[in-house]
Amino acid sequence: xxxxxxxxxxxxxxxxxxxxxxxxxxxxxxxxxxxxxxxxxxxxxxxxxxxxxxxxxxxxxxxxxxxxxxxxxxxxxxxxxxxxxxxxxxxxxxxxxxxxxxxxxxxxxxxxxxxxxxxxxxxxxxxxxxxxxxxxxxxxxxxxxxxxxxxxxxxxxxxxxxxxxxxxxxxxxxxxxxxxxxxxxxxxxxxxxxxxxxxxxxxxxxxxxxxxxxxxxxxxxxxxxxxxxxxxxxxxxxxxxxxxxxxxxxxxxxxxxxxxxxxxxxxxxxxxxxxxxxxxxxxxxxxxxxxxxxxxxx
Amino acid sequence: xxxxxxxxxxxxxxxxxxxxxxxxxxxxxxxxxxxxxxxxxxxxxxxxxxxxxxxxxxxxxxxxxxxxxxxxxxxxxxxxxxxxxxxxxxxxxxxxxxxxxxxxxxxxxxxxxxxxxxxxxxxxxxxxxxxxxxxxxxxxxxxxxxxxxxxxxxxxxxxxxxxxxxxxxxxxxxxxxxxxxxxxxxxxxxxxxxxxxxxxxxxxxxxxxxxxxxxxxxxxxxxxxxxxxxxxxxxxxxxxxxxxxxxxxxxxxxxxxxxxxxxxxxxxxxxxxxxxxxxxxxxxxxxxxxxxxxxxxxxxxxxxxxxxxxxxxxxxx
Numbered sequence: 001x002x003x004x005x006x007x008x009x010x011x012x013x014x015x016x017x018x019x020x021x022x023x024x025x026x027x028x029x030x031x032x033x034x035x036x037x038x039x040x041x042x043x044x045x046x047x048x049x050x051x052x053x054x055x056x057x058x059x060x061x062x063x064x065x066x067x068x069x070x071x072x073x074x075x076x077x078x079x080x081x082x083x084x085x086x087x088x089x090x091x092x093x094x095x096x097x098x099x100x101x102x103x104x105x106x107x108x109x110x111x112x113x114x115x116x117x118x119x120x121x122x123x124x125x126x127x128x129x130x131x132x133x134x135x136x137x138x139x140x141x142x143x144x145x146x147x148x149x150x151x152x153x154x155x156x157x158x159x160x161x162x163x164x165x166x167x168x169x170x171x172x173x174x175x176x177x178x179x180x181x182x183x184x185x186x187x188x189x190x191x192x193x194x195x196x197x198x199x200x201x202x203x204x205x206x207x208x209x210x211x212x213x214x215x216x217x218x219x220x221x222x223x224x225x226x227x228x229x230x231x232x233x234x235x236x237x238x239x240x241x242x243x244x245x246x247x248x249x250x251x252x253x254x255x256x257x258x259x260x261x262x263x264x265x266x267x268x269x270x271x272x273x274x275x276x277x278x279x280x281x282x283x284x285x286x287x288x289x290x291x292x293x294x295x296x297x298x
Numbered sequence: 299x300x301x302x303x304x305x306x307x308x309x310x311x312x313x314x315x316x317x318x319x320x321x322x323x324x325x326x327x328x329x330x331x332x333x334x335x336x337x338x339x340x341x342x343x344x345x346x347x348x349x350x351x352x353x354x355x356x357x358x359x360x361x362x363x364x365x366x367x368x369x370x371x372x373x374x375x376x377x378x379x380x381x382x383x384x385x386x387x388x389x390x391x392x393x394x395x396x397x398x399x400x401x402x403x404x405x406x407x408x409x410x411x412x413x414x415x416x417x418x419x420x421x422x423x424x425x426x427x428x429x430x431x432x433x434x435x436x437x438x439x440x441x442x443x444x445x446x447x448x449x450x451x452x453x454x455x456x457x458x459x460x461x462x463x464x465x466x467x468x469x470x471x472x473x474x475x476x477x478x479x480x481x482x483x484x485x486x487x488x489x490x491x492x493x494x495x496x497x498x499x500x501x502x503x504x505x506x507x508x509x510x511x512x513x514x515x516x517x518x519x520x521x522x523x524x525x526x527x528x529x530x531x532x533x534x535x536x537x538x539x540x541x542x543x544x545x546x547x548x549x550x551x552x553x554x555x556x557x558x559x560x561x562x563x564x565x566x567x568x569x570x571x572x573x574x575x576x577x578x579x580x581x582x583x584x585x586x587x588x589x590x591x592x593x594x595x596x597x598x599x600x601x602x603x604x605x606x607x608x609x610x611x612x613x614x615x
Contacts, residue, residue: 039432140309141316144591146547148554149568149584153324156335156572156580229439237441240554241569253441260447260558264462268451275444279436286439 033295043287046280054099061093065250068093076269083269085259091270094250095277101245102252102281105166106231112170113231114224117177122208124178125185132182139175147172148237155243165244169234173227184219188212218296225292229285236278252278299603306599310592315367317588321581322366327359336379336575353379353577366581375582380574385582389567393549393586396556396563399464400548402479403486404541411491412537415498416525419533422503430495438492443554446485450558454481464561482559486552490544497540501533508532535602542598546591 034040058064063080072088074080082091124132142150147169154168188194189212197211238244239253247254252274259270326332333350334341350356354365369375375385411434418430437445454462466478505511506529514524553565560566564583571579 137309137312137316140313141320144313144317144546144588144595145320145584146553146587149565149587150320150324152553152569152572153321153580153584156575157324233439233441237443237554240441240443241557242573256443256447260450263447263451263455266455268455271447272451275447278444279440282439282441283436286435290435 030295034291037291037295039287040291043284043291046284047288050099050103050277050281050284053096054103057097057100058093061090061096063090063093065089065093065097066248073267082273085255085270086262091255091273094255095252095273098250098252098255098274098277099281101162101249102232102235105162105169105235105245107228109166109169109235110173110224110227110231112166113173113177113227114220116170117174117223118181118213118220120174120178121181122185122212125182126189126204126208126212128186135178139178142172142175147234148241151234151238152241152243155238160243160246162245165235165238169231169238172234173230177223177227180219180223181216184216185212188215222289222293222296225285225289229282229289232278232282232285236282302603303600306596310596314370314585314588314592318366318370318585319363321584322363325577325581326355326362331355332575332577336577369582370585373582375578378571378579379576380571380579381576385578388579389564389582389586392562392564392567393590395561396549396552396565398475399479399482399486399552399556399561399563400545402476402483403490403548404545406483407487407490407494408541410487411494412498412534414491415495415537416502416529416533418495418499419502419506422506427499430499434492434495434499436492437488438490438496440489441554442485442489442552443558445488446482446555446558449481449485449488453484462559464556464559482555482561485555485559486548490548493540493544494537498533498537501536502529505529505533531605535605538601538605539595539598542594542596542601543591545594546587549587549590 053060058066063070066089068090069088070080070084070090072084072086074084074088076083080090080092082095085091085094120135124135150172151165151168155164158164185208194207194211197207202211235244236253239251240257242254242257245251245254247258255274256271256278259267262268263271331346331350332355333346333353336349336353337346354362357365373386377383378385378388381388414430414434418427421427450462453459460481461478462481464478464482466475470478510532511524511528514528515521519527549564552563553569555561556563556566557569564587568580568583568587570576571583
């Protein structure tokens with residue numbers, strides 16, 4: 001145990017409890033709890049590996065993921081650990097470089113969904129009544145269709161590019177976020193501090209964003225990590241369906257779509273390794289989300 | 299009970315109208331001329347006009363919107379662009395094939411996942427519990443086409459235990475058909491094991507910790523009886539809801555899985571129609587899936603309200 005030294009500022013009167021340092025201490029305590037969870041460590045190590053691959057890309061891959069062509073369809077061997085694909089490109093290099101797109105698109109989409117969902121959740125949860133009913137119906141409608149299907153429709157209608165993929169996933173995730181935040185806001189609104197702010201004569205915007213919002217950051221962080229995990233899942237599926245990232249990008253979902261037909265012919269390596277990559281990233285994201293959730297809620 | 303059903307049905311109709319509006323908005327109002335998309339970027343303008351006249355995409359939006367609403371009410375979505383056959387004749391056989399897959403997956407997954415959830419809840423915080431939770435998390439978080447591709451390779455090709463493609467030759471017996479469906483069924487079962495086991499575990503933990511369970515034990519009921527009469531009935535309410543939602547999603551969420559196993563179900567049909575810009579099939583397919591989803595969530599709600607009469611109050615909010 002290390003002893004916390006409170007910051008100098010605001011320490012003029014020692015008997016006044018410094019709220020800021022207390023908050024900081026609580027945060028440090030939560031981080032310590034988080035680091036003690038094996039699932040968080042495992043998840044972070046896997047995620048870190050993919051982040052390194054995404055950042056350095058072709059600088060650290062053994063071959064160039066797009067433009068090095070060797071003998072096609074080689075089984076995994078000493079020169080090509082994961083084999084080569086039909087065009088003779090190194091599967092290991094492509095799997096490593098494939099982390100980049102998904103690690104940019106998924107968090108961006110999740111953050112966008114969290115922002116819109118939080119605003120909608122605050123509004124519906126605080127005001128209730130007619131606004132809540134109307135937005136609630138829309139949420140219900142979007143939730144009754146599988147997200148992948150709706151995304152497919154949008155891509156058919158407006159064509160496909162990275163901004164479209166990000167925007168579509170953000171729109172599709174907004175209802176779920178709204179629902180979660182709304183529930184948290186309703187619970188908070190019943191507490192005394194909200195009532196006292198109202199009696200003080202504060203406006204609705206102030207109460208929502210300055211009083212309630214800071215108190216639901218835990219919920220928001222949990223929701224963000226969960227949504228990132230789902231976004232990885234959705235980006236991969238969309239790419240697999242040809243509605244996400246486009247060739248010749250070394251994306252994993254795309255690689256599976258291109259190569260799963262060869263499994264019957266015995267060429268399993270161009271499909272299996274990207275599949276394992278997707279699985280490892282989604283599981284890592286979920287492990288992190290899960291441990292953050294249990295630390296925040298405890 | 300009657301009022302409860304009426305209210306739920308009313309809400310379902312509103313939701314359906316909103317879904318139709320959303321689908322219509324995405325396909326017809328967002329930028330991009332449908333006729334131009336069908337004809338392709340290099341087609342002559344005259345050709346585009348002919349297509350526009352045939353599909354009515356130059357009509358006022360209100361007319362087009364009314365047409366989609368009317369089509370849904372009668373479930374007659376006109377003729378498919380690519381097959382020149384009524385959409386209905388194409389979609390219903392697909393729906394039936396998807397249904398067979400869904401039913402098989404549910405038969406495989408429900409008993410195992412509920413048993414695993416209850417088992418884990420009884421041994422909360424032990425190694426067995428953690429194993430079930432971790433397995434559930436992993437299985438639910440992997441996209442189904444990933445586990446499908448891996449299973450197809452392992453069981454279908456490397457071990458050769460089951461056919462790697464899902465569609466049996468036409469005219470095969472029930473057993474042959476079942477054999478072909480088993481592998482995709484297992485792939486789906488793996489995905490839903492995670493969801494159902496997790497929800498069941500949470501429900502069961504709550505039920506085991508409750509006063510009525512303690513009372514049941516204290517009045518001398520055998521543990522088996524306690525689980526069957528008191529815990530299950532209360533623990534499974536959330537599970538029933540999740541299964542209802544899952545069934546709805548299964549029909550349309552199957553797109554990627556049906557593609558991997560080359561199975562001509564509803565999901566693959568919609569995917570192909572998206573590539574062909576076959577708007578009637580797309581519209582009808584998506585609305586059909588929404589309908590299936592709503593029927594099953596409604597059934598789940600009714601089951602829950604039958605299991606727990608208290609939930610009827612304040613329903614639907």
